[in-house]
Amino acid sequence: MFNKLKNYTNGSVYPFHMPGHKRNSELLDGSLPYSLDITEVNGFDYLHDAKGIISEVQHKAEKLYNCDNSFMLVNGSTCGILAGIRAITSYGDKILVARNCHKSVYNAIELNGLTPIYILPEYDNEFNIYTVINPRDVEKALIQNKDIKAVVITSPTYEGFVSEIKEIASVSHKFNVPLFVDEAHGAHFGLSKYFPQESISLGADIAVLGLHKTLPALTQCALLNVKSKLINICELKEQLSVFETSSPSYILMSSMDKCFDLLLKEKNKLFENYYNNLIKFYNDVKNLKHLKVFLKKDEFFDFGKIIISTSNTDISGTELSEILRKKYNIELEMAYDCYCIAMTSICDKEIGFKMLSDALIKTDEGLTSSKNCAISKKDLIIPEKKYTSSQTRNIKGETVSLDDSRGRISLEYIFAYPPGIPLIVPGEIISDEVINEIKSLKKFHIDLKTSKIPVNEGIYVTSFLL
Ligand SMILES: Cc1ncc(COP(=O)(O)O)c(C=O)c1O
Structure with missing residues (x-):
């Protein structure tokens, strides 16, 4: 793809087409790759109906990751998660979700009116880190909620903990439910004997891989890999076209092509x-x-x-x-x-x-020994849910201080950033435990993000009273 792109952009064809910069480097300072930047023009295939050069690159990814279908993503793992979850559920379904999922999973839940049943990952006391999802917890939740339609977990986690995918896939399949793995941090898995196996080879039905996170690909490049009879590929393609741009960047896609070539060779x-x-x-x-x-x-x-x-x-x-x-x-x-x-x-x-x-x-x-870590999230509880996030979508509510939000129902997410377990999700009751957790994170200067207003001096939460 990169060679084709270079030949085309170095050639004499005059571009009466997008993008508007027309590869006119004289007007711009030339330090950005305008000269290579095109989107779908004649002969360059279509991302949402790939049959030519794009499909060739995707076949390289399928070979590399040993899956049936691999879709290049140019809007990050985020668009793969939004499209993938929408493709494997129907509006209003119940899904089993690890509470430490990325916010794109929460956004998929809200957009599709899903009811989440949460499972918490295990906890490492020595390092104070949430780690893996226990297959027994997945099984228990599936037994208790026979109407769950999909399982969504993050593995590896942001910190690198890998769940027992083989077990979790086998439990999910016992209930005829697909397993979606957010493997955004594991694009380098399965490519050598030194790192864990990739989730698809262990039985996951669909997995999103953030190429740009751990492999040499430009920012926003990712893959959505599938190997399963439980996934409807036509539906998945349709949903990808909902959440992904219709003007894909050939610079981004060429960077994936170059990444696959490098890996296949070296x-x-x-x-x-x-x-x-x-x-x-x-x-x-x-x-x-x-x-x-x-x-x-x-x-x-x-x-x-x-x-x-x-x-x-x-x-x-x-x-x-x-x-x-x-x-x-x-x-x-x-x-x-x-x-x-x-x-x-x-x-x-x-x-x-x-x-x-x-x-x-x-x-x-230069350090001395001390017991510094005051926060133990070991006993973190999932706040009581009064509504699903989509049910709160059109409620206006009021913005009140954190202390005044006690007992109210949140209309926003509060996350510790970078990705972690959300402290509160829209529709959940703001309890004393939630308030104390937020305060102790703030004391340690942890970057907190609310979805509606930025956390500056004080913390304000948009919420409403039942
Ligand atoms: C676990 C996890 N999943 C998904 C994403 C979203 O990835 P992207 O930023 O490529 O859309 C992230 C981003 O940090 C992440 O950490």
């Missing part, structure tokens, strides 16, 4: 090099005194996610990330109350891993 070498860099890094930081780097070398953890715990130190995760930014010129993926995450990939260089290990060793020397 994945063994690239993953081996990546693995060796990671092993060396984990070895270099194994004797830290106060900071702790999580390591679990089995098929239920993506050890390309480097989790650094500050639980036993006198600083928070956010403070550690500030130190690394200001003193060592290192920008991490995210920082939370008791830990930080560094994201890595096959494109990282040895020097990068060395920078991080040296910085952690130096920082550790």
